[in-house]
Amino acid sequence: MSRTLLEWARRRRQEGPPDGESLVAQLAGRPSPAQARRHSGFPLPAIEGVQSFYDLLHGTPADAAPRRCAGTACRFAEGFAAHERGPDVHCVGRCYQAPARLERGVFPIPRTALVAQPVVFRHLFGKRPPLAELYATPDGDRILDLVEAAALRGRGGAAFPTAAKWRSARAAPGDRKVVIANGDEGDPGSFVDRLLLEEDPHAVLAGMQACARAVGATDAIVYVRGEYPHAADVVRAAIAEAGRAGVLAPGLTFAVHEGAGSYVCGEETALIAAIEGLRAEPRPKPPYPTEHGLFGRPTVVQNVETLANVPELLRTGARSTTKAFSVSGAVAAPGAVEAELGIPLRRLIDDGAGGMRAGSEFGMALVGGPMGRVLFPHQLDQALSYTDLPGLGHGGVVVLDRRVSPCALAEHLFAFARHESCGTCTPCRVGTGLLDGIRTRAAMERLLSTLETGSLCGFGQGVPRPVRDLLAHAGDAVLAADGRDAGGGA
Ligand code: SF4
Known part of the structure; x- marks a missing residue:
């Protein structure tokens, strides 16, 4: 019997995943705390702690009406009536349709490529190879060598070398290791991960399978933010399709975890806590998740776009030089744009997003979300890469009128x-x-x-x-x- 909540949380981490639905999934059905306690076995304070932490678990069923998006593109778009009030949500990934609300549905994302041979968007513009070919991987050593030779870096913002992260998890002791696709694309102004999860889920899953093979993982979990309900449905269907096709590696189990509204879940230790059914509170590092991650197991947490790169980089042996940007705001043709890393902001706007919208004049751009950068008119030739612009983040670009x-x-x-x-x-x-x-x-x-x-x-x-x-x-x-x-x- 645990005497404190901290002891209880520590013990829970050691015990490993419970059977059945996660607490967050149970609470999404909005049971009373007493019902949730009966179903989950969690102490009441833990349930209330979780319920109060996640935006989408607050309130009564009446509050489940479409929430108004308060992300950057929607905040500065015209269209919400001044009298509209109610619970907000911070970015639903439909910045190109601003102002938007949180709704279940299919909202296709415009996309373009400013490179002759897209890598991230390869299957969006060309034919996807057969599943057996896409999911086939070389052996673990070869995967690590190819990912290292590709100089692939994390696309979620930290730009950490992917091969180094995978090698660390591979070297960590443990017979159960985990790969998590981080689909908590919380930066207002970013929607590339939603595009990939909804329209090319097999590239993400195949990238996870390659990672799992390289590190020796047995569990693969796709974390999809709660604001992307359709993406979660699509990924579940893709896992089932891959299973039916017999292309999933023996001994590797795939699952989907839906978030419930918390920006900080994008941080890897917070995301792990969320999957463990706890409040998504980051913890100090080290130990890094590659050594001590989900339920104490060595865990690779890798951004969705990074993983979607992997199958094509393994196939071609090429270097990774492109990035998918999300461009929205006061531009003529907002959408997702694959371009070379280092593309000047001016060219991304003019060639990737149709230039400024009629009647608008460039005033500022918020690049990389609320922890990113603000660029002004005299910085329109700023190169957009992780070395040229620290804070590039996930590559969301919200252009604001003057x-x-x-x-x-x-x-x-x-x-x-x-x-x-x-x-x-x-x-x-x-x-x-x-x-x-x-x-x-x-x-x-x-x-x-x-x-x-x-x-x-x-x-x-x-x-x-x-x-x-x-x-x-x-x-x-x-x-x-x-x-x-x-x-x-x-
Ligand atoms: S900096 Fe501290 S309070 Fe802020 S999100 Fe991170 S852990 Fe939480």
Whole structure:
């Protein structure tokens, strides 16, 4: 019998996965806490802790009406009536249709490629090879060598060398290892992972199978954010189809875990906690998940786009040089664009998204989401790569019309940070709540520095990045309270 919740959580991690549905899946059916306790065996405080943590588990069934998207493209789009109120959701991955709501349905994503031979979008523009060919892998050593030779880096934002991560998991002791596809594409302005999960799920699953072979994994889990219900359905169907086709590796089990609304789940240790049925609170590293991950097992957490690259890189032996960007906002043709890493922002907008929308003029671009960068007109030739632009993140680019004030963007970023901070560490929990009230540059610098150096995870550490850009290029006016509402017309 555990005496504290912490002891209970620790024991739960050691016991391994429970039979049946995860607690998050059970709570999505909105049972009373007492019913959830009977079904899950969790202590009541743990159930309430989980329920209060995830946005999509809050409230009554009446609140399940379509939520308004409060992501960046939707925030600055015209279309929501001023009187519309109700629970918001932070990005539903339909920035190209802004303003959007959280709805179950099929919402095809426009896509284009600015490269002669797409890699990420290869199957979206050409014929997908037979499943047997797609899922076939060389032996583990060869996979690692090819992924290393391809210089593939994580596309979720950290740009960590993929082969190094896989080698670490392979070297870790343990007879059960796990591969998780991180489909928690939470950056407002990003929708590439949704496109891949919905329209090329077999490339993602085949990439997971290659990873599993390389590291010796027995379990493969696709984590799909709760705001992407159709993607989860498609991936389940693809797993079943691959199973029927007999192309899944013997001894490797695939499963889907649906999230329930929390930005910080994109952080790998938080995502693991979410799958364990707990509050998605990041933990200090080391130990890294490759050594001690899901239920203590060595675990590779890899972004969806990264995994979708793998089958084609294994087939060709080529280097990885392209990236899929999501472009939205005040452009003529928003959508997903595969381009060479290093493409200038101007070319991405002009050639990939049809240029600026009629009647709009470039004012700013939020690149890489709320922990990313803000680029101004004099930076339109900025190269977009992980080395040229730290903070490129997942490659979401929301273009804002010049009528959107830097103050309004700052307010939007502050509100996002305040809402999505998970509250685990003090600098971020308290600091994100203070951002909006700071009126002097010196005080703001002190707060940003505290967030950067004192926060536990990349969320709190990354919050200052776009704020520093706004201060550097728009000046102290960003700190003025009276400009905060001047923000329409993306
Ligand atoms: S930095 Fe923020 S999001 Fe990350 S653990 Fe701390 S409170 Fe949570």
